[in-house]
Amino acid sequence: MADKTVSKYLVNLEKQFAATDPVLQKAVKVFQELDELEFEMGLIENDESTARRSSWWPLITTVGGYSPAKSDFLNRFLGVTLHTTRHKFTVLQYTPQATSATLPGTALDADHRLPFYQISRDIEEASPGEGGKVNSYLELVTVNCAKLKNKLVIDSPVLNPAAENAVNGLLRQHVIAISDLVLVFTDLFEADPEFNKSTVDSIVQYQDTNKFLFVIDHSEIQIDEHKTHDIITSWQRRLAEFGIFTGHFVVLSQNSNNSEIEQRVNNLNHDRSYRVLDSLEKSIRAVDDVVMDEVESALTLWKERCNATTLIILSFIIMLILFAEIAVGILDLFFDPIIGPLIVLGLIAFLTPIHMLVSKVHAKFIINQLHKRQKKLNISEDLAGLFEKSLSFWRVILPITQPVGKTKKNRKKLSHMLEQTKDLVQALNDQFSRSQFQDYSPSYEPQSGEEY
Incomplete structure (x- = not known):
């Protein structure tokens, strides 16, 4: 098999972080190792990358x-007047140009560097017929604002x-899941509970990630420190009724600043x-804990169905032999030292292609089930790809249910990658403690058209 080529995406990431972040530069290398392993097992294509x-x-x-x-708040915080569409998810991106530009949702769906890459497929699955209307839900707006450098809003x-519809609910859950910081304005909790339920459920699901900052807007009045404390306490009790017990709060008033934000x-x-x-880390663990287990279960089920079908065919042949014995008496031929072995070889020669054909038929049903299972598990690894790679001739004939690639060698590779990832987390902890929570602003800016 040909070796996997390093994706252009990883190459550009490595170049980017070589100048700004050695931890992420090394993380790119681990992603590359994981790509090579998953490619060997048929879990990703040559042009794909787990880093995406x-x-x-x-x-x-x-x-x-x-x-x-x-x-x-966004207009005040960014120091610009945004002209966005209130019914769309708008990605705000820095531009050095003085004039802002609004790009359609397809620009986000097609660009693997941006957070809505190939989201149209998820939209189509959630609401058939809507996947082709991504421009109705998304837009990209470029803004000349230094606060947006090297980040997205x-x-x-x-x-x-x-x-409100199923697609908007899906997209809200998506952005909450992938974001590093979520500014939740408390007027969300004053909306009809029927329509904010999915959003509140997403906040509850990720509340332990420390990504939520609840913003209480009283920008029209002045509030002293004591009153601010009372307001926050009141909202903490109110959010507890929704099942939200963590997160930080900030009160916006005429005399407040945005220092915490x-x-x-x-x-x-x-x-x-x-x-x-x-x-x-989750991608590495998923190979052994999720992918291998799912495919091994599928192979076991497939093997059981194939063997059962072949046994039924063999039982039918035995019945024919018994009828033939009753009619003309042929069992003596099986005990003939020459003819007997030839008959057995003939049966094996007949049943082997039958068993192979039966295996292919059952494999098609299993592959369809794996496609559905993959969507249900919400993983990008091609479970059916690994399953098909495990259907070699001898694996069909012999009682083997272990997927291709489930070896001590690969487990050792996965273990090594996990250790590397833990070392990177430790290096990041050291880097973060040394910075003493000071501003960490990379000096490198990607040029126009350059991969990020």
């Missing part, structure tokens, strides 16, 4: 209700009951690095 499963941009998402609090649409934004590079390393 996580956005390498630091990501901020804003979530709010129907009030203008969220959009007003995803401004989610207002929670409008009249426009600024600090979180300044530390996004670290948050992004931890997220990428967490994605790497």
